[in-house]
Amino acid sequence: MNIKVMIAGCLALLLLSKASASTLRMAFNADPISLDPHEHLSEGTLQFSHLVFDPLLRWNKQGQFESRLATKWQRLDSRTIRFYLRQNVTFHSGNKFSANDVAYTINRLKISPDFRAMFDTIDSTSIIDDYTIDVHATTPNPLLLNIMTYVFPMDKTFYKDQDQIIKYGETFASRNVSGTGPFTLVSRELGSRMELKRSPAYWDTKSVGNVDQIILTPIRADSTRLAALLSGDVDFIFPISPIDIERTKRASGIQVVTLPSTRILLLHMNQNRREEFQDIRVRKAINLAINQSLIVEKIQKGYATPAGQLSSDRFLGYVKNLKPEYDLAKALELMKEAGYEKGFRISMMAPNNRYLNDEKIAQAISAMLARINITVDLKTLPKAQYFKEFNNKTADIMMLGWLSDTMDSNNLFEFIIACQDVETGFGAYNASEYCNHSIDENIKQANREMNPERRIRLLQQIEQAVYNDSVVVPLYWQQLTWAAKNKVRIQDIVNDQNYPYLGDLVIEDE
Known part of the structure; x- marks a missing residue:
């Protein structure tokens, strides 16, 4: 009996190796x-x-x-x-x-x-x-x-x-x-x-x-990418548009996997390009005029979490009481106080195939800013072209998504918020061209602070300072959604x- 079991096992292994x-x-x-x-x-x-x-x-x-x-x-x-x-x-x-x-x-x-x-x-x-x-x-x-x-x-x-x-x-x-x-x-x-x-x-x-060969076909359009999976032309896709997730879950022979993520989507307001953005009241007005919860509900269909800060709740820098704010009346009041009641015209750039629904989100933000009399000249580009323009800081407002691969708040701060320094690489993705040397000192201190409690206080202090100064516009933390054949x-x-x-x-x- 044992010999038969051994033979069966060997045959199973042979079959498995042939199918591998x-x-x-x-x-x-x-x-x-x-x-x-x-x-x-x-x-x-x-x-x-x-x-x-x-x-x-x-x-x-x-x-x-x-x-x-x-x-x-x-x-x-x-x-x-x-x-x-x-x-x-x-x-x-x-x-x-x-x-x-x-x-x-x-x-x-x-x-x-x-x-x-x-x-x-x-x-x-x-x-x-x-x-x-x-x-x-x-x-x-x-x-x-x-x-x-x-x-x-x-x-x-x-x-x-x-x-x-x-x-x-x-x-x-x-x-x-x-x-x-x-x-x-x-x-x-x-x-x-x-x-x-x-x-x-x-x-x-x-x-x-057991994958012996991978064929990757980049497909920009969400509907085309999903159609390729449903027709059997491909086996595995990312991402799925939120509007298609429920339909995909109902498709025969298809699985959908969704995970929350710490990737933050945000907007940079370039203070060197625009004198208006040097006024904290204008930056605060822009933050108040953008309705993150509505973007998540209507465009992302709930597959994201509205953000009022950069650090997700998994990071040490997360400050519990910093929530996304939307207050159109207050935004208009701040614009008036700053002397921009009649508004002004700005340029904005965003990718159209990098982040889920990035183009639709940029269009929605343009409409929201119009309500405080900021006219947006929006231009969207494919990923490869967009990041060249981002690197050159070509527009007044630019969209960026960031995932901290170190799973730490300071990765966000040193790349997105720190004063730009070509020698150290600080602020490499700071398209706001914002600079606050006291924040930089705290970032550097957090990179060497070994005491966990003191380090948490430093990171939360940075997060609070970024919020108080309305440095950027946090939008949401995205969810990741993949689909594949069963x-x-x-x-x-x-x-x-x-x-x-x-x-x-x-x-x-x-």
Whole structure:
């Protein structure tokens, strides 16, 4: 009897192995702008990095750190963590992975315009041996491990002497890639198609993932993307328009997975471009004239949470009593007090395929501002074109979504609120061009404060100051919604940061 059971088990394993190789056809609303993992600090870049590279460590669904290229780590003191690296790992080029690649990657992150604000807090690395490396912070650093989730080791030999970082530029690193991740890049037509195949030398042989090939087709229009899933042309899509979620849930053979997220959507008001925005009464009036709850109810159909601050309630900087306010009468009164009763005309730009319903939301905001006599000349652009304009601060008001990958308020503050500093990377996404040096000092102090209670007070003080000064217009924290065929077990690999771990995805036999 035992022999029969053993034989049956072996046959089952053979059948499983024969069925293991699967192709995933997915349609997302956009694809990564560049192959360089350090060119853009964006969701698309980090999604791509989790496919082709591997991080030292990553977040699991319980919000805990999970080992990847670092098998374990040890805090030596308040400034230093020692990482023990995985052995017998090769890059897609065939080069061996070692501590030299980690040191090289961290040094490159320190000079990246988009990442240096975080990595400016890293002083140096010390290579102990081929598979042991110490990372030293400039000061005591409570977020050193969190920051290391951004380290996707690059192939030092492959990129050597051709690793220049140019935003929206044509470089070797923006067109070529060698990582240690589960997939290798086969072909790429920007904005049209990307094909990847599973790396035969991938180190994680314990992964249950059975996807052998990925074909990504970026589809901008929500209705077209959903139609592709319902017709069977693709297996997995993101996002789904809120207006279509209930219909999708009722579709035969389709599953919908929704998770709350800490991604905040907000508006920047450029104080250097517009003298009016230098007046706190005008900034406050704009905040009061925009009805976040109505946007969430009517446009997002409840699949978001109205925001009155940047920090979500999962972050240490969250201040419980800072709620979204809508008061049109008070907004008109403030405009009159500021001398702008008759209003003025401004320019506004937003993407039309980056955030869920971004174009509709921008149009609704334009209509809301018209009620306080601010005429908005709105222009929307596809993601790839929009962020070039955002980088140049082309419009008076610009839309931005931000997810703190360190799962900490200070990531929001140092990138979005801090005074712009090219050398440190502070304020890299501060399109308001707002600058408050006392806030900056608190941001820097929070980056080195090891006492949890004092750090909470610092972060909440920053959040309150940003609110008091009406620096930006927080809109909402979005929910993430994916849909897939029932055979695609996306519930196991999606997360609230929207970096699906596709290397671990299982597609069941039909």
